[in-house]
Amino acid sequence: MANSPNIAEDTMRERRVGRRVSAETVAEQLVQAIKRREFRPGDRLREQDLAERFGVSRGPVREALRMLQSKSLVRIVPMRGASVASLSDREAVEAVEIGAALFALGMRKAAEAEHECALEPVKAQWRALEEMADLSVPPKAFYRQTVLMGDALLHIATTQRLRTLLLDVRLGAPAIHGPLGFTSAELRKTSIRKWAELIDAVETRQADTAERLARELHLDALEAALGVLP
Amino acid sequence: MANSPNIAEDTMRERRVGRRVSAETVAEQLVQAIKRREFRPGDRLREQDLAERFGVSRGPVREALRMLQSKSLVRIVPMRGASVASLSDREAVEAVEIGAALFALGMRKAAEAEHECALEPVKAQWRALEEMADLSVPPKAFYRQTVLMGDALLHIATTQRLRTLLLDVRLGAPAIHGPLGFTSAELRKTSIRKWAELIDAVETRQADTAERLARELHLDALEAALGVLP
DNA sequence: GTCTACCAAATTGTTGACAATCTCCGGGCG
């Protein structure tokens, strides 16, 4: 109550009483910057630069880099520094396939789990997705909606580890896993239909069907993306 | 003979050209110590203790802890320190299922990959496994041999990311994923047979069969382990 | 002209000291 709500419009040098540690916020902001393409795959990440950018010393920056290294988001070679990880086409495809396998497992577990009324918000999001069939909606928005739905479905399976792992894997291959594939009205229609079938499979506890549909949803998008790339 | 591996008081000095960075060796040794059960799930990891143990200062120790945190091997809560991650039964099962899904994907890719004569060493290791059907061989040895075979099979699929990811996931749940299940002669026979079938499926490019067998091999062992635990 | 040795700048790796925070243990008070 007597807590004065210090607003965070100031720079990050603001000394918050909160228990946030520098290394964590640095890692988080660095991830955002990479997602925002301010740093691109292959770009070098000099410790001093990052330290000045985030208003801390090199210690927390090094910790943040180590965290992101373990998530395969940055590459560190001893005595030569860090850089944003850049995946070959083969590795990117592999990452998407891993994501598909993990998501398929998640959908199996969701179908097997208890999920009383938890499917209602998912259905609401599906209706939002259905509205995006028209190509006037940018592919990125469509893609984001699918990610939202997938995460909501994963949530009802209560598989924390799986969710974070999937998030990490997707972070590494945004180029292919991203909205690249959703430029075709055909694919969007198929995708919308399969999402509906997936939700139904989860609701009616058909684990095998749910697993298959989840995998197909990912691999369809991958195939489409590969058709755009080369 | 020439080298006694116990005392390491001078190793940090100038044993070799400093190509290795402290944080990496600390992380590696800490992982070994955790695998060796010198630190057990839930045990606290004080930075100063680890620093003295490994002969470095707290900086590299903190970096190592961050690396292991991102791999879900240690848990760090701000201002309260690090501890070895301890999984609930549910989380451990989840980890094994994730491992099964990843390995199944790897076997699919192995079956689809080009693999001229690369299967010969795998077959040699299978013959070694076959010799271990007798229960006089400790379960741990049998388990280790299966891990070796699995890794060799993954190798021919050239899926680096998948291998490291699988390794990380397995590190987190050694209690269940370990040799717990292989105390039954029945299970060993089934396992040996399915490994042979798996190798054959990879050799004859039957991706679906390889994927199914890989999953079954993991889930059979999980089921057996769950039968021992409660 | 090309190759090698070597120096200087830049960058990473490591350390010890200092600051911030938490934990624990008594003592005072309702």
Place this chain on the structure above:
DNA sequence: CGCCCGGAGATTGTCAACAATTTGGTAGAC
């Protein structure tokens, strides 16, 4: 008797300086 308070010790978070290594360029020899 139970609860709040406070301070000392322990532990983590952060920083700036120092050491080690790589890199890029330059001078010299052949």
